[in-house]
Amino acid sequence: MKVFLKILFGAILVVMVWINVRAMLAMNLLASLPLFSANPWAVATLYDAYCGFLTFWVWVAYKERAAWVKGLWFLLVMGLGNMAMAAYVLKELFKLKPEEPVWNLLQRRA
Numbered sequence: 001m002k003v004f005l006k007i008l009f010g011a012i013l014v015v016m017v018w019i020n021v022r023a024m025l026a027m028n029l030l031a032s033l034p035l036f037s038a039n040p041w042a043v044a045t046l047y048d049a050y051c052g053f054l055t056f057w058v059w060v061a062y063k064e065r066a067a068w069v070k071g072l073w074f075l076l077v078m079g080l081g082n083m084a085m086a087a088y089v090l091k092e093l094f095k096l097k098p099e100e101p102v103w104n105l106l107q108r109r110a
Helices: 002-026 029-038 040-063 067-080 082-095 102-106
Strands: none
Touching: 002 082, 002 102, 040 067, 040 082, 067 082, 082 102
């Protein structure tokens, strides 16, 4: 299961980096702002994404002890979205010892 999760979140990270670089090269983000005002589904999708990012960050805040680390991950998750989320899960997966069950990933470390 750990190997599957490492592959899954590694793939998510690679795909998200690739699609964001591709989008940046194709169009300036600020040039797409009229899209958001003209399309209510674009706005709903952004709200949905950022509510998901906030939900994920609450778990990160639970796991991390230092306030500055919590703050750093907040900025990363809100700024990079799924790229930061995949990177965080990979970081936590690689911290697991071989004998640890994958569900330890969800818990705060002592």
